[in-house]
Amino acid sequence: MKKTLNNLAKFETLASDHDPTTKASSANSSGITSAAFQFHHSDLFSVHFDQHPNFTEMCGIFAYLNYDVSRERRYILEVLFNGLRRLEYRGYDSAGISIDSSSVAGAVRSPSDPPLVFRQEGNIESLVKSVYQEVSATDLNLEESFSVHAGIAHTRWATHGEPAPRNSHPQSSGAENDFLVVHNGVITNYEVLKQSLLRHGYTFESETDTEVIPKLAKFVFDKANEGGDQTVTFSEVVLEVMRHLEGAYALIFKSRHYPNELIACKRGSPLLLGVKEFAEEQNNGTSYNEMNFISKNGHPKELFLSSDPHALVEHTKKVLVIEDSEVVDIKDGGVTILKFDNGKRKDGKSLSRPASVQRALSILEMEVEQISKGKYKYYMQKEIHEQPESLTTTMRGRLIRGGSSKRKSVLLGGLKDHLKTIRRSRRIVFIGCGTSYNAALAARPILEELCGIPVMMEIASDLLDRQAPVYRDDTTIFVSQSGETADTLNALEYALENGALCVGITNTVGSSVARNTHCGVHINAGSEIGVASTKAYTSQIVVMAMVALAIGADTISTKQRREGIIESLLNLPGKIREVLKLDEEMKELARSLISEQSLLMFGRGYNYATALEGALKVKEVALMHSEGILAGEMKHGPLALVDETLPIVVIATRDQCFSKQQSVIQQLKARKGRLIVMCTEGDAAAVCGGSCRVIEVPQVVDCLQPVVNIVPLQLLAYHLTVLRGYNVDQPRNLAKSVTTE
Numbered sequence: 001m002k003k004t005l006n007n008l009a010k011f012e013t014l015a016s017d018h019d020p021t022t023k024a025s026s027a028n029s030s031g032i033t034s035a036a037f038q039f040h041h042s043d044l045f046s047v048h049f050d051q052h053p054n055f056t057e058m059c060g061i062f063a064y065l066n067y068d069v070s071r072e073r074r075y076i077l078e079v080l081f082n083g084l085r086r087l088e089y090r091g092y093d094s095a096g097i098s099i100d101s102s103s104v105a106g107a108v109r110s111p112s113d114p115p116l117v118f119r120q121e122g123n124i125e126s127l128v129k130s131v132y133q134e135v136s137a138t139d140l141n142l143e144e145s146f147s148v149h150a151g152i153a154h155t156r157w158a159t160h161g162e163p164a165p166r167n168s169h170p171q172s173s174g175a176e177n178d179f180l181v182v183h184n185g186v187i188t189n190y191e192v193l194k195q196s197l198l199r200h201g202y203t204f205e206s207e208t209d210t211e212v213i214p215k216l217a218k219f220v221f222d223k224a225n226e227g228g229d230q231t232v233t234f235s236e237v238v239l240e241v242m243r244h245l246e247g248a249y250a251l252i253f254k255s256r257h258y259p260n261e262l263i264a265c266k267r268g269s270p271l272l273l274g275v276k277e278f279a280e281e282q283n284n285g286t287s288y289n290e291m292n293f294i295s296k297n298g299h300p301k302e303l304f305l306s307s308d309p310h311a312l313v314e315h316t317k318k319v320l321v322i323e324d325s326e327v328v329d330i331k332d333g334g335v336t337i338l339k340f341d342n343g344k345r346k347d348g349k350s351l352s353r354p355a356s357v358q359r360a361l362s363i364l365e366m367e368v369e370q371i372s373k374g375k376y377k378y379y380m381q382k383e384i385h386e387q388p389e390s391l392t393t394t395m396r397g398r399l400i401r402g403g404s405s406k407r408k409s410v411l412l413g414g415l416k417d418h419l420k421t422i423r424r425s426r427r428i429v430f431i432g433c434g435t436s437y438n439a440a441l442a443a444r445p446i447l448e449e450l451c452g453i454p455v456m457m458e459i460a461s462d463l464l465d466r467q468a469p470v471y472r473d474d475t476t477i478f479v480s481q482s483g484e485t486a487d488t489l490n491a492l493e494y495a496l497e498n499g500a501l502c503v504g505i506t507n508t509v510g511s512s513v514a515r516n517t518h519c520g521v522h523i524n525a526g527s528e529i530g531v532a533s534t535k536a537y538t539s540q541i542v543v544m545a546m547v548a549l550a551i552g553a554d555t556i557s558t559k560q561r562r563e564g565i566i567e568s569l570l571n572l573p574g575k576i577r578e579v580l581k582l583d584e585e586m587k588e589l590a591r592s593l594i595s596e597q598s599l600l601m602f603g604r605g606y607n608y609a610t611a612l613e614g615a616l617k618v619k620e621v622a623l624m625h626s627e628g629i630l631a632g633e634m635k636h637g638p639l640a641l642v643d644e645t646l647p648i649v650v651i652a653t654r655d656q657c658f659s660k661q662q663s664v665i666q667q668l669k670a671r672k673g674r675l676i677v678m679c680t681e682g683d684a685a686a687v688c689g690g691s692c693r694v695i696e697v698p699q700v701v702d703c704l705q706p707v708v709n710i711v712p713l714q715l716l717a718y719h720l721t722v723l724r725g726y727n728v729d730q731p732r733n734l735a736k737s738v739t740t741e
């Protein structure tokens, strides 16, 4: 996929918006030609640059343009801040916005005053505070009304170039803010572009890859206008800039030379346009134009651009999913979409021509409630508590019970046509990262049991590091909540190249995993906003158990077992409701562990994954060292750590490993281990004779027990975090979706 993206980056001809045939030539009326942008070929290749994706950021972009709808500056600021708040969950360490300095409604083609740029490291609230401080220091009028205004905003997650105002976005072309850019993704050839711009006298303020973009825009603009008349359009400038960019990106451009206009484009990184139209006069501000296409110029409307639907849904559900190599020009209340045609000319050279396209709007399948915390204080808390409902949705329509034979079966629409191929495969290889990997590990035993096919586990990055063998007769299953994790996507590309059947299990319809796998299953858990994955984990396990049931459905000998599992699946939401009643007890346990340095978790069999995932939750959010340990390995190292102070959670619910876990408990007790034992309801006395702390959980069929068992550990991690005073929803240094290697 990455390769394809890089290829798309090579636009061969100059682009223009209305007449693709005449303006595709290298000299046109706008005055921009390939030659006008005088980077010599040698410049582009003379500087060695490292394509290492370290120069990347996981970011969020948001823009708000009101057209013929009067909005005060204060309102505009709040819309931008709120947009950023909706992107917060993805993880970030700095933020910024740009708004106009004074009313520019009349400034159609003459440069307006330089836009204002505010950038701040830290959270959105520190940006908000600093903006209002600056506003009052400079007497900026918050009540000033704009009938048309274009504002842009950004959250940055730094991996190169420390979090600092100078590295935050919008990045600027220079002192006058002629061109401003917010950017998601990575410009892989930024070093070489920077060298060329330096030679042309540009100076750089930041260490970002982004800064070359606005500077390049200014370069292109200035060259085109050397003659004096400003005839070059904003989209022409951007198209010329894009021609020189390599990598994956979503970009929004704002310029004082093109007041009240925004250009958005993308290649690789997601970007959506949200449209809220007002019928005729916007008297009441609530009536929408019901058309499925964006109306042409002149109609009052509000337009939003965002890298994430969460920032749009409170404004509008009408969206346009911007596609790769599209350039969206928002101007005078109209939206023009330019699409590149990467066709071939007769002489064999590739021809990239922009053509204006009209696309229908889609409706976002998301409710505002999904992105609000409801009665809860934190998203993680809400998501833990909504697991009975999310699991119900995951299973809805997929478990079939009834018919004359009272047969119970599973129907996975996305897999049914591929089951034969999967059954014939040599291996099933699970591939994922973090919690998604753990969920696959939890489901592995039931897949092995019901499918009789060897099941391998691969952490995506490790598979790639080893370039491990993947064969044509393998079924590779990619598990990813977001469907956008870079390591998982790279492993997917690798598996596709090697000819394996690629199956996706993801929560995100339309994500890269969903689009690029041959088939798959959506887990339908609803939006997960807390960085620490909770409800997606349980839904993933349930989906994988259903996958095992579907693959094994043709085996008569396991019919009873399968029906038992289906019955247990149907009862699972109720059991989760029961186990959630441990909330207070887990809070109390957290209180007793609040100042510990470390917490170990021992599990085996079905619940080895529970130990890993429980420990991952504690370390991610409570910032406490925690390790999940395979109990069978206890004597081969971890036992050395055991003393009367180190707290250890031992998972010993009823399954075929129960007696082995009892023996583990005895050995730990013999070394005065400080034990917290998770056991099946009613087993407290049996597992530790009343001498240790217990967490009693309801029993379900063994292979689904990990779904129940993780819940108290999620609650424990949540309460530990709150009690230790850390941020539950945005843990230090972590991002919801890691879109870079």
Ligand code: UD1
Residues within 6 Å of the ligand: 412, 413, 414, 415, 503, 504, 505, 506, 509, 513, 514, 515, 517, 518, 519, 520, 521, 522, 523
């Ligand atoms: C689908 C519909 C659902 C509808 C149901 C009715 C979608 C997203 N789902 O659900 O709204 O109620 O039919 O029968 O429209 N896929 C991948 N890779 C992945 C995930 C999914 O290729 O990682 C593919 C599947 O193979 C399938 C499609 O996406 O072709 C939809 O998958 P899924 O939503 O799981 O299918 P259904 O449960 O049948």
Ligand code: BG6
Residues within 6 Å of the ligand: 433, 434, 435, 436, 479, 480, 481, 482, 483, 484, 485, 488, 531, 532, 533, 734, 735, 736, 737, 738
């Ligand atoms: C990040 C998240 O590290 O990515 C984790 O913070 C998540 O919670 C991991 O498990 C994998 O993400 P995904 O979207 O591929 O499941």
